[in-house]
Amino acid sequence: MITLNINGKAHDLDIDPEMPLLWAIRDSVGLTGTKYGCGVAQCGACVVHLDGEAVRSCVTKVNRAAGKQVVTIEGLAQNNEHPVQQAWAEIDVPQCGYCHSGQIMSAAVLLRENPNPSDTDIDNAMSGNICRCGTYLRIRKAIHKAAEIQAKGS
Amino acid sequence: MKKTTKIVFIVLSLLTIGVATAFSVRNYDVSESEYLAIETPKKDSVASVKAFRQVYKVLMHPRCMNCHPKGDIPLQGNDSHLHAMSPKRGKDGKGVYAMKCMNCHQPENTPGDRTPPGNPDWHLPPADMKMVFEGRSAHDLAKQLVDRKQNGNKDYKALVAHADDGLVKAGWNMGKNRPAPPLTHAEFKKAWITWLENGAYAPPR
Numbered sequence: 335m336i337t338l339n340i341n342g343k344a345h346d347l348d349i350d351p352e353m354p355l356l357w358a359i360r361d362s363v364g365l366t367g368t369k370y371g372c373g374v375a376q377c378g379a380c381v382v383h384l385d386g387e388a389v390r391s392c393v394t395k396v397n398r399a400a401g402k403q404v405v406t407i408e409g410l411a412q413n414n415e416h417p418v419q420q421a422w423a424e425i426d427v428p429q430c431g432y433c434h435s436g437q438i439m440s441a442a443v444l445l446r447e448n449p450n451p452s453d454t455d456i457d458n459a460m461s462g463n464i465c466r467c468g469t470y471l472r473i474r475k476a477i478h479k480a481a482e483i484q485a486k487g488s
Numbered sequence: 489m490k491k492t493t494k495i496v497f498i499v500l501s502l503l504t505i506g507v508a509t510a511f512s513v514r515n516y517d518v519s520e521s522e523y524l525a526i527e528t529p530k531k532d533s534v535a536s537v538k539a540f541r542q543v544y545k546v547l548m549h550p551r552c553m554n555c556h557p558k559g560d561i562p563l564q565g566n567d568s569h570l571h572a573m574s575p576k577r578g579k580d581g582k583g584v585y586a587m588k589c590m591n592c593h594q595p596e597n598t599p600g601d602r603t604p605p606g607n608p609d610w611h612l613p614p615a616d617m618k619m620v621f622e623g624r625s626a627h628d629l630a631k632q633l634v635d636r637k638q639n640g641n642k643d644y645k646a647l648v649a650h651a652d653d654g655l656v657k658a659g660w661n662m663g664k665n666r667p668a669p670p671l672t673h674a675e676f677k678k679a680w681i682t683w684l685e686n687g688a689y690a691p692p693r
Contacts, residue, residue, distance in 0.1 A: 374603045375592035376572065388586035393598045440586035447585055459585035462573040462592075 341409025356380045356391035367407040378463030381436040388443040407435035421480035429467035526644045536686035542679035544626045549669040551659040556621035581612040597663035605662040630690035651677040
């Protein structure tokens with residue numbers, strides 16, 4: 335039995351400690367906002383926060399997450415009001431949307447560590463999140479917007 | 489052989505040996521003040537340089553050199569191409585923002601093809617001590633390794649101990665399709681210590 339703290343709630347799960355965290359989140363707990371993309375840490379669709387870091391849940395085993403705080407897209411903010419989520423909606427960033435929970439989770443770490451990122455900072459932070467629809471320019475614009483929203487709210 | 493011929497032969501032989509010795513001494517850079525930045529137990533430039541030839545083969549192997557790049561993006565694969573996704577070194581060598589090394593590299597190797605190799609201490613050298621291997625000649629790398637301003641202020645003892653560093657040893661266990669360096673870790677450690685204890689001499693330029 336492994337206890338995972340996901341979005342502030344403890345879940346006692348009878349699962350293999352070697353199981354990727356992604357499957358525990360999606361299949362065992364039922365939070366399906368986090369997506370499976372490549373399964374080998376290459377695309378970023380599965381990014382969640384583990385003690386605040388943007389880990390790739392497809393290669394992170396559940397035993398690494400035990401005793402730590404896991405945050406998924408569902409728990410990033412109440413009512414989807416994180417500055418990044420607000421900016422994403424305002425700019426209308428997604429096309430198909432599949433990669434965007436990962437994109438948003440990565441962008442949230444960037445803005446926490448650098449409240450006013452340059453284009454280069456954004457590229458450095460987001461280069462591991464692939465978007466097959468090619469929404470990169472809107473992603474960059476939305477992160478700048480999110481920085482503004484965050485600054486107003488602080 | 490006539491006496492004069494004998495004398496000429498002996499003189500020429502001595503000259504040849506003298507010139508050869510002079511060149512070899514110059515090539516081996518025996519001037520301590522020039523490069524020997526650490527105290528070592530012995531001084532044997534021939535044994536030391538011979539051992540470093542072996543050490544160099546390991547340090548320039550992709551399993552070692554890939555995390556000692558000349559730029560701020562690590563290298564990847566058996567052909568040492570730039571790491572996909574262009575992760576950056578960051579100040580502490582552990583990446584930046586959402587692109588920190590341990591976000592993908594787990595404490596252990598991830599099973600499967602083209603999955604990230606792992607180690608609990610995965611990182612590049614920090615920005616203020618880059619410890620570049622890529623592109624270094626054997627001569628330059630040997631000097632760099634014993635220069636305390638470029639090696640993290642490691643003295644002889646710390647350099648010897650570094651052969652057993654967890655991340656160094658991980659180079660011999662990086663998972664599927666990642667061949668280990670050309671020496672075993674035991675052979676590498678022996679050559680590393682032989683190089684150091686005999687004076688840490690740099691091979692010729």
